[in-house]
Amino acid sequence: MQKNVYFETLGTASLNQLVQNGNYSKIIVLVDENTHEKCLDKFMERTPFTIDGIxxxxxGEEHKNITTCNMVWQSLAxxxxxxxxLLINLGGGVVTDLGGFTASTFKRGMDFVNVPTTLLSMVDAAIGGKTGIDFGVLKNQIGTITQPKLVLILQTFLxxxxKRQFVSGYAEMLKHGLIAKHAHWETLKQKQLEIDADDIEASSQVKVGIVEQDPYEMGVRKKLNFGHTLGHAIESYYLEHLTKPTLLHGEAIAAGMILEGYLSHKVSGLSKVSLDEINKVVSAHFDKIDFEKDEIPIFIDLMKHDKKNTHGNINFVLLREIGNAVIDCKVSEKEIQEAFSYYMDR
Amino acid sequence: MQKNVYFETLGTASLNQLVQNGNYSKIIVLVDENTHEKCLDKFMERTPFTIDGIxxxxxGEEHKNITTCNMVWQSLAxxxxxxxxLLINLGGGVVTDLGGFTASTFKRGMDFVNVPTTLLSMVDAAIGGKTGIDFGVLKNQIGTITQPKLVLILQTFLxxxxKRQFVSGYAEMLKHGLIAKHAHWETLKQKQLEIDADDIEASSQVKVGIVEQDPYEMGVRKKLNFGHTLGHAIESYYLEHLTKPTLLHGEAIAAGMILEGYLSHKVSGLSKVSLDEINKVVSAHFDKIDFEKDEIPIFIDLMKHDKKNTHGNINFVLLREIGNAVIDCKVSEKEIQEAFSYYMDR
Known part of the structure; x- marks a missing residue:
C-alpha cells in the first residue's frame, strides 16, 4: 500500500499535489451541516484549486443510510x-464512511480523499479504506474496502x-495503545486529555501500520476491533432505541474496552492489575452506562449478526497484556454475562 | 487474474470444488421469477451441496435498481x-449485475458465483467483474468492479x-469478432444462428482474454464498448420512455454497431466494403429501429453522461478493420448525425 496519510498544520500541500497530477474532471466537496458551518471556509481558504460543487x-449516524447515498449519487450526477x-470528504466518520462508499460505487469507482475534522476520524475512521453505511439496526452492513487516494489531517480542525466529541475520539487512541503500543498507552495515561499533535500522529500511525499489513482484515487487522464487538452491539441498540440517551461511538467503545478487558482477564491471561488499570484510566473520562439486565441477551443476539462474526460464532479480540492483543478468541455467553456484572458493580 | 470461467455440459464440478474448499457459512441462490421457474430445478438437481436460501x-432491467438491492441485502441479513x-447468481445480466453488486457490498464483500442462463450473459455480462445497478435514466451508474469467484457456464440453460433473447446475445458474439477476432466473425457470418457450444466458448474467451489484460478498464478493455456508446444511449432512452417498444440490450447494441461502423468508416479507416458487410450481417437478424430526427440530440446528451466519458468528451471505440479496434476516438456531433442518416437510409 502506498503512503497516503499526511499530517499538515499549515497548508494542504499533499492534496494540492494530488489535484495537480490528477487532471480531475470535477472536484466536489462533501460536508454535513456542521462541517459546512464550522470547517468548510477554513478548508477552502487553504486550497488553491477550483471546487466545482458542495x-x-x-x-449524525442516523443519516448514514441508503437514502442519503441516493441523494449524494444524484448530486454527483x-x-x-x-x-x-474527485470527491473530498470533509467531516467526521459519517461523512468519510458514507462519502467513501458513494465514491467507490459511483460509475464503478471515482477517487476520493478524506479530510477528517474530528479526533475520532483523524486517528481511526478516515484511515484504512473501510467505507460503508448502516442498514437497519446494524452498523456498516453495506460497504466496500476501498482506499482513499489521500488522508489529509489538518490539525486546525481540532x-x-x-469536548464530548474530543473525548469520544480519545477512546480510540486508548485502544491503539492497548492493542499494539504500550508506550502510547503510558503517554495517554499520563497526559490524560492534554494530548498534542504528536500524540495524534502516533495514534493514527498505529492504525496505518496495522492496515498496511492486512488491508482486507484477514488476520492482524482484526486487532483494531478490541472493544468493538460488545461496543458495536451497544451502539447499535442505543441508536435504534430513541428513548435511550445519545451514545457517541467512543463512549460505546469505552464501555466495550472495560467489558472486553474483563473477558481478557478471564480468557486470554490479562493480569488483574492491568484490568484494574484499564478500568481506572477509561473510567476517568467516560461515565458508566446504565445497562438493564434484560438488555444483555439483546446485545448477544446483535453480536451474532455483526459482520465480523462468521458461522454463528462470536469472535473477540482480547488482550494478553497491555500493548499485546490476540484475535479469534471464543467466549461463552456466561462469561459475557459476568463481564456485564463486573462493569456494573465496579 | 485467476482462471475463473468454466464450461460444463453435464455437471457442476468446478462449483462443487469451490464449495468444498470454501467452508461457506451459508449458500444462497439469487434468481428472478423467470429463472426461478425455468432454471432453478435444473440447477439444484446438479448440485450436491445444501442451499440455505433462495x-x-x-x-427485467427496470428492476435493476436500489430498491431491489435493499430487498436482497435484507434477505441476506x-x-x-x-x-x-456465498451468493450464487443464477440468471441473465440483471441477476448477475445486481447480485454481484449486492454481494460485493454486503458486509463489505462476500463471495459470489455467476451461473449465466442467457446467451448474452454467457458470452458477456457474467464475465469480467463489472457489477452494478441503474440509477435514474442511466444504466449501471452505481456499481463496483469485483470478480466473481467463478463463472459456471452450463449449456443446458440455452x-x-x-429466440429473441438468443438473438440479443448473438449481437455480443458478433461484437467480439469485430473488435478482436476476424475468424470468429467469419464463423458467425457463415453459421448465422446455427452456432454451437464451441462458438459460445470461443466468444466468451475473447472477453476473458481482454479482461485479464485490463480488469479496471484503463485501456484495452474499452474495446468491449464498441457499439455500446450509442447503443447504451439508445437503450437508456427506450427504457425510460414507456410508450416506446421494448428494446433488448443486444438489439440496441446491434444498432450501435451499425452506427459506430459508419463512424469507423468516416474516422478510423474502416473500408466501405467492411462497413457494408457489417451492415448486411447485422441487418439479417436485427430489425431497423425507427428513430425520430429530434431524438438524436437526446442520445448525444445521454452519451455525455455515460460513465465511460470523462471531461465532457464523447469517446468512441471504432474499427480499423474487422477484428481490429481502436479506443479513444473523437467524433463530432455532425458525424453522429450523419451516422443516423446512414442507418435510416440503408
Whole structure:
C-alpha cells in the first residue's frame, strides 16, 4: 500500500499535489451541516484549486443510510461527475464512511480523499479504506474496502470540536495503545486529555501500520476491533432505541474496552492489575452506562449478526497484556454475562 | 487474474470444488421469477451441496435498481449471511449485475458465483467483474468492479431461451469478432444462428482474454464498448420512455454497431466494403429501429453522461478493420448525425 496519510498544520500541500497530477474532471466537496458551518471556509481558504460543487448531508449516524447515498449519487450526477472526478470528504466518520462508499460505487469507482475534522476520524475512521453505511439496526452492513487516494489531517480542525466529541475520539487512541503500543498507552495515561499533535500522529500511525499489513482484515487487522464487538452491539441498540440517551461511538467503545478487558482477564491471561488499570484510566473520562439486565441477551443476539462474526460464532479480540492483543478468541455467553456484572458493580 | 470461467455440459464440478474448499457459512441462490421457474430445478438437481436460501427478484432491467438491492441485502441479513457466505447468481445480466453488486457490498464483500442462463450473459455480462445497478435514466451508474469467484457456464440453460433473447446475445458474439477476432466473425457470418457450444466458448474467451489484460478498464478493455456508446444511449432512452417498444440490450447494441461502423468508416479507416458487410450481417437478424430526427440530440446528451466519458468528451471505440479496434476516438456531433442518416437510409 502506498503512503497516503499526511499530517499538515499549515497548508494542504499533499492534496494540492494530488489535484495537480490528477487532471480531475470535477472536484466536489462533501460536508454535513456542521462541517459546512464550522470547517468548510477554513478548508477552502487553504486550497488553491477550483471546487466545482458542495454536497451537504444531514449530520449524525442516523443519516448514514441508503437514502442519503441516493441523494449524494444524484448530486454527483447533477454536477456532471464522471469516473475521473474527485470527491473530498470533509467531516467526521459519517461523512468519510458514507462519502467513501458513494465514491467507490459511483460509475464503478471515482477517487476520493478524506479530510477528517474530528479526533475520532483523524486517528481511526478516515484511515484504512473501510467505507460503508448502516442498514437497519446494524452498523456498516453495506460497504466496500476501498482506499482513499489521500488522508489529509489538518490539525486546525481540532479547534472546532466540542469536548464530548474530543473525548469520544480519545477512546480510540486508548485502544491503539492497548492493542499494539504500550508506550502510547503510558503517554495517554499520563497526559490524560492534554494530548498534542504528536500524540495524534502516533495514534493514527498505529492504525496505518496495522492496515498496511492486512488491508482486507484477514488476520492482524482484526486487532483494531478490541472493544468493538460488545461496543458495536451497544451502539447499535442505543441508536435504534430513541428513548435511550445519545451514545457517541467512543463512549460505546469505552464501555466495550472495560467489558472486553474483563473477558481478557478471564480468557486470554490479562493480569488483574492491568484490568484494574484499564478500568481506572477509561473510567476517568467516560461515565458508566446504565445497562438493564434484560438488555444483555439483546446485545448477544446483535453480536451474532455483526459482520465480523462468521458461522454463528462470536469472535473477540482480547488482550494478553497491555500493548499485546490476540484475535479469534471464543467466549461463552456466561462469561459475557459476568463481564456485564463486573462493569456494573465496579 | 485467476482462471475463473468454466464450461460444463453435464455437471457442476468446478462449483462443487469451490464449495468444498470454501467452508461457506451459508449458500444462497439469487434468481428472478423467470429463472426461478425455468432454471432453478435444473440447477439444484446438479448440485450436491445444501442451499440455505433462495432469493427471488422481479425480472427485467427496470428492476435493476436500489430498491431491489435493499430487498436482497435484507434477505441476506434475514438468512443470517455473513462475510463468509456465498451468493450464487443464477440468471441473465440483471441477476448477475445486481447480485454481484449486492454481494460485493454486503458486509463489505462476500463471495459470489455467476451461473449465466442467457446467451448474452454467457458470452458477456457474467464475465469480467463489472457489477452494478441503474440509477435514474442511466444504466449501471452505481456499481463496483469485483470478480466473481467463478463463472459456471452450463449449456443446458440455452434450451430455456426464447429466440429473441438468443438473438440479443448473438449481437455480443458478433461484437467480439469485430473488435478482436476476424475468424470468429467469419464463423458467425457463415453459421448465422446455427452456432454451437464451441462458438459460445470461443466468444466468451475473447472477453476473458481482454479482461485479464485490463480488469479496471484503463485501456484495452474499452474495446468491449464498441457499439455500446450509442447503443447504451439508445437503450437508456427506450427504457425510460414507456410508450416506446421494448428494446433488448443486444438489439440496441446491434444498432450501435451499425452506427459506430459508419463512424469507423468516416474516422478510423474502416473500408466501405467492411462497413457494408457489417451492415448486411447485422441487418439479417436485427430489425431497423425507427428513430425520430429530434431524438438524436437526446442520445448525444445521454452519451455525455455515460460513465465511460470523462471531461465532457464523447469517446468512441471504432474499427480499423474487422477484428481490429481502436479506443479513444473523437467524433463530432455532425458525424453522429450523419451516422443516423446512414442507418435510416440503408
Amino acid at each position: 454536497i451537504t448531508i444531514k449530520p 447533477d454536477f456532471g461527475c464522471d469516473r475521473k472526478s 479547534e472546532t470540536l466540542e | 432469493i427471488t427478484i422481479k425480472p 434475514d438468512f443470517g449471511c455473513d462475510r463468509k457466505s 434450451e430455456t431461451l426464447e
